[in-house]
Amino acid sequence: xxxxxxxxxAPAGCGKDTILNELFKKTDTAGxxxxxxxxxxxxxxxxxxxxxxxxREEFEHKIAEKEVLEYxxxxxxxxxxxxxxxxxxxNQSKDAILKIEVEGAMNIRRMFPxxxxxxxxxxxxxxxxxxxxxxxxxxxxxxxERTKQARTEIKYAENYDYLIVNDKLDEAVDDLLAVLRAxxxxxxxxxxxxxxxxxxxxx
Amino acid sequence: xxxxxxxxxAPAGCGKDTILNELFKKTDTAGxxxxxxxxxxxxxxxxxxxxxxxxREEFEHKIAEKEVLEYxxxxxxxxxxxxxxxxxxxNQSKDAILKIEVEGAMNIRRMFPxxxxxxxxxxxxxxxxxxxxxxxxxxxxxxxERTKQARTEIKYAENYDYLIVNDKLDEAVDDLLAVLRAxxxxxxxxxxxxxxxxxxxxx
Numbered sequence: 001x002x003x004x005x006x007x008x009x010a011p012a013g014c015g016k017d018t019i020l021n022e023l024f025k026k027t028d029t030a031g032x033x034x035x036x037x038x039x040x041x042x043x044x045x046x047x048x049x050x051x052x053x054x055x056r057e058e059f060e061h062k063i064a065e066k067e068v069l070e071y072x073x074x075x076x077x078x079x080x081x082x083x084x085x086x087x088x089x090x091n092q093s094k095d096a097i098l099k100i101e102v103e104g105a106m107n108i109r110r111m112f113p114x115x116x117x118x119x120x121x122x123x124x125x126x127x128x129x130x131x132x133x134x135x136x137x138x139x140x141x142x143x144x145e146r147t148k149q150a151r152t153e154i155k156y157a158e159n160y161d162y163l164i165v166n167d168k169l170d171e172a173v174d175d176l177l178a179v180l181r182a183x184x185x186x187x188x189x190x191x192x193x194x195x196x197x198x199x200x201x202x203x
Numbered sequence: 204x205x206x207x208x209x210x211x212x213a214p215a216g217c218g219k220d221t222i223l224n225e226l227f228k229k230t231d232t233a234g235x236x237x238x239x240x241x242x243x244x245x246x247x248x249x250x251x252x253x254x255x256x257x258x259r260e261e262f263e264h265k266i267a268e269k270e271v272l273e274y275x276x277x278x279x280x281x282x283x284x285x286x287x288x289x290x291x292x293x294n295q296s297k298d299a300i301l302k303i304e305v306e307g308a309m310n311i312r313r314m315f316p317x318x319x320x321x322x323x324x325x326x327x328x329x330x331x332x333x334x335x336x337x338x339x340x341x342x343x344x345x346x347x348e349r350t351k352q353a354r355t356e357i358k359y360a361e362n363y364d365y366l367i368v369n370d371k372l373d374e375a376v377d378d379l380l381a382v383l384r385a386x387x388x389x390x391x392x393x394x395x396x397x398x399x400x401x402x403x404x405x406x
Contacts, residue, residue, distance in 0.1 A: 119390075125400070154400055162388045163396060175388055182385035185365045185378055187322075193366060197328065197357055 001192075003095040004183060005086065005112055006030070007105045008176075010120035011150030013132040015166045016099060017050075019120065022173040023097075030095035030180055033085040036068070039077035042137060052082065070100075070107035075145070079104060095180060102156035109159070116183050118176065119160040122150075123167040204395075206298040207386060208289065208315055209233070210308045211379075213323035214353030216335040218369045219302060220253075222323065225376040226300075233298035233383055236288040239271070242280035245340060255285065273303075273310035278348070282307060298383060305359035312362070319386050321379065322363040326370040328354075 010016040024032060036052040038059050047053045059078045062068050071080025081098055089096040108115050122128035128150060132143045157163060162179050166172040213219040227235060239255040241262050250256045262281045265271050274283025284301055292299040301311065311318050325331035331353060335346045360366060365382050369375040
């Protein structure tokens with residue numbers, strides 16, 4: 001069975017990176033399709049692991065060469081999905097997990113209607129703001145900007161297939177694992193299986 | 204959050220009883236909505252646990268009193284869902300698991316479009332026949348009848364939401380657990396959650 005395409009989005013501070021780190025410790029049937037960006041790496045971020053960090057020139061060259069599946073500009077930087085990142089996983093029969101922001105997710109939905117979109121929510125606005133402050137990596141100005149951004153992003157949540165509240169990390173990770181597992185069992189993805197039961201398998 | 208309604212169907216010999224037994228050892232958020240039937244109990248079957256075993260007269264009385272949510276006649280016996288079995292679980296905020304055959308499942312879908320339907324498949328026709336014979340509780344005539352019945356039932360599988368192949372029991376149980384968990388996270392069931400984010404939660 002071919003791997004599926006999952007898109008994970010969440011406002012900054014909702015813990016999507018932590019959830020994905022834990023997820024990949026618990027499953028080897030899915031892989032992370034590393035995004036490309038022109039924003040500066042944060043402390044600890046590794047090129048090719050967290051993002052492919054590119055210059056604007058490099059990014060624009062890849063767009064021109066059609067190596068970028070979708071991209072958007074967000075807070076002054078490019079963010080995009082490299083076609084190769086997805087193809088490499090799918091070709092290994094692994095699910096490809098994309099971590100992208102809301103507009104990119106909507107582009108993926110248009111291009112791949114069979115993609116499964118998951119939105120991570122904070123338990124509340126209050127908790128989200130607290131988490132952003134506790135991170136300690138952002139200026140107050142950036143925190144205000146990101147909180148405002150979160151309120152815009154959450155409007156897109158209703159277009160996603162699944163909503164996961166990241167209250168307790170373990171439960172959010174298990175929620176996401178359940179989504180990955182269940183989504184493969186959906187009838188709409190199982191034509192081949194039913195056909196294997198021959199004439200009797202189709203009405 | 205209110206419990207959801209799950210319908211599990213499978214041809215005889217696909218192991219749905221074993222799967223459900225194991226399921227209820229692993230979760231306490233779901234309960235079994237015991238069906239009613241007029242067929243004779245098999246060895247080991249307990250009234251009120253495996254089925255509510257009723258006489259034809261009792262069953263028909265309950266139909267007349269509108270205490271039966273749906274029912275059908277199958278291999279010469281009535282099988283049906285008692286309204287009380289479902290209501291008791293939902294009122295405790297538990298998911299109600301119904302084990303019913305295909306026509307009953309289609310009736311539930313019509314009455315409760317939000318119900319989630321799961322069909323259990325054997326790994327192959329050959330394995331199914333072997334399992335029926337190994338059971339040792341059925342006459343050869345019954346085995347032929349049930350195999351023929353299975354080929355009819357599987358035609359309904361395409362109307363279900365999820366398909367689970369019972370090849371390895373543990374994996375089939377974990378598949379079903381994943382379906383129960385993921386289904387609660389579906390966007391279409393989460394209006395209340397999004398509303399809790401206030402104006403910002405709705406586009």
